[in-house]
Amino acid sequence: GAGVSQSPSNKVTEKGKDVELRCDPISGHTALYWYRQSLGQGLEFLIYFQGNSAPDKSGLPSDRFSAERTGGSVSTLTIQRTQQEDSAVYLCASSRTVGETQYFGPGTRLLVL
């Protein structure tokens, strides 16, 4: 079956612009996660959605970052007023339910000039 998909695969933007990154989880997976991987760094947890529960936003690095998940499926991560330090690979993962194996998408490579 289809895995987690993300779009765009690459995004180049200018400092100060807003960007939206999209994630389509595996069909039927109720849990969805966003991570960030900066150059030479480990993956960093950003936010978690589980069904209709309130999301865990504890990993978002600043209030410029927000995410939503519509209809319990597709999720969008929005970064407002991008900064150069936001340049990273943004990875989305989904799991059938909380605590089960997380399957990652291919990521969106964001470059802020």
Added chain:
Amino acid sequence: RKEVEQDPGPFNVPEGATVAFNCTYSNSASQSFFWYRQDCRKEPKLLMSVYSSGNEDGRFTAQLNRASQYISLLIRDSKLSDSATYLCVVTRGDSSYKLIFGSGTRLLVRP
């Protein structure tokens, strides 16, 4: 101090060699432990979970020492296709879903 620490490597070994990676974690409340594999410019993929009793999957053996907060991965009979970055991953003690990743250990298997 990072929550999960790994030797970044690279480990450069010949085909057929046995290689071991180590990892330490700082949160004694961590409940679940994994090794993920990440190929260059690709997403991480689960290699294996790590259990207290130790577990084996073909050429791969994982061990967990809770007292020392130490995790290991042993790869026997290395193949060229094993070349990748190996990520040590634990869950944060207060949740079962927040994966905390080490920075990874890079393995290069040469012919």
